[in-house]
Amino acid sequence: MDERFIGDRITQLRELKNISERKMSLDLGHSASYIHSIACGKALPSMSEFLYICEYLGVTPQEFFDENCENTTPQQKAINYIRCMYDEDASLFLKLFERMK
Structure with a gap:
């Protein structure tokens, strides 16, 4: 796993749900550019924010x-x-x- 994994994975999961970076950022209670800063590698979420992001995206860690x-x-x-x-x-x-298979 490289340093870009977290941002890339958030982008992948976010796009599967058709949610914009801006909407996700605001829904999580942050500035409109919060998710973009993670996605482009400028920042990483704290552990508690990471858990909120997982919950928001409907996945376990x-x-x-x-x-x-x-x-x-x-x-x-x-x-x-x-x-x-x-x-x-x-x-x-x-x-x-x-049986259904």
Whole structure:
């Protein structure tokens, strides 16, 4: 991972959700150029801001650092529901998914 990863990943996830840098910056309570400064490598978010950014983008920190993770919002919601299930219930969903495949 290089020093540009965080800015590039924020851009990638933000674009998947069709959110502008300006809107995201303002929604997070910052100046209009906050996300742009991170995206272009001029700044890095604090740890607490990073966690807010992950929450805003609908990803966990682990998913943020997984460059191959490009789940859509419905996929992400389904994954989050499955994570909260008992193993027995999750196994039933797995069987359903395998059958639908």
